[in-house]
Amino acid sequence: GHENAGTVVDVGQAVHTVAAGDKVILHPLSTCGLCRACRAGDDVHCANSEFPGIDRDGGMAELLRTSVRSVVKLAEGLQPADVAALADAGLTAYHAVRKAVPLLHPGARVVLIGAGGLGHIGLQSLLAMTPAQITVVDRSAEVLEKAKALGAHETVLSDGDQVATVLDQTGGAGAHVVMDFVGEHGTEADGVAMTRDAGSYFVIGYGGRVDVPTIDIISREINVIGNLVGSYNDLDDLMTLAALGQVTLSTRQYSLDDALSALDDLDGGRVPGGRAILVS
Known part of the structure; x- marks a missing residue:
């Protein structure tokens, strides 16, 4: 669950850049914003980063808590399920x-x-x-x-x-x-x-x-x-290409309840483009 996109259901009191109902994609890392790498825009090498789905609970769930620093708001017309796999593989x-x-x-x-x-x-x-x-x-x-x-x-x-x-x-x-x-x-x-x-x-x-x-x-x-995964700005730029229709994904969607079937199909090479999207 490290490639995540979805709809915001609630925000903290200090969050003003996104609101409930917004469709978003998440940078795969949660970063501190305070270390030298973050201040240079090199989020990927944040000294205090967390990796949802790897070293803490990720997006294979109905809800996911994240930092506003990770959130990229999607342009009108882009749907979370259509771009979720761009969060890491695409990035x-x-x-x-x-x-x-x-x-x-x-x-x-x-x-x-x-x-x-x-x-x-x-x-x-x-x-x-x-x-x-x-x-x-x-x-x-x-x-x-x-x-x-x-x-x-x-x-x-x-x-x-x-x-x-x-x-x-x-x-x-x-x-x-x-x-x-x-x-x-x-x-x-x-x-x-x-x-x-x-x-x-x-x-x-x-x-x-x-x-x-x-x-x-x-x-x-x-x-x-x-080459490691890209920065927040890279993800923002990639979403612009997606909104323009210049980057699209080959995927297959599964319900969250069918996660094990999705993993089995991935392991068996039965998913086009090698990307299965879980939709709750």
């Missing part, structure tokens, strides 16, 4: 793309590895925020078809020849930016190999290991960039 993807934006000038090439739950949000964010040429790499032909429908300029099936195909598409140079939304099962090595000299390999998915000889990092001047 992480958007955050990585925002960091890559200065590197993606017109004509730049970006490779996106994995266009599933996070990746399809990253793809939409890239299309909305950059003029780059986007290649999506995935082992699923069905996922690639969906990526093409969303606007990917090129798609590559991960069939063992994906690195060679990407290098061929880029004249042997590789991509200016590679965004790895998988981060395991060999995509780490593929991602580095697809990155051109002086390019940047963004690690978003996790589970594997990035193993690059130090001489390669130096001689090729490549950057390996880690």
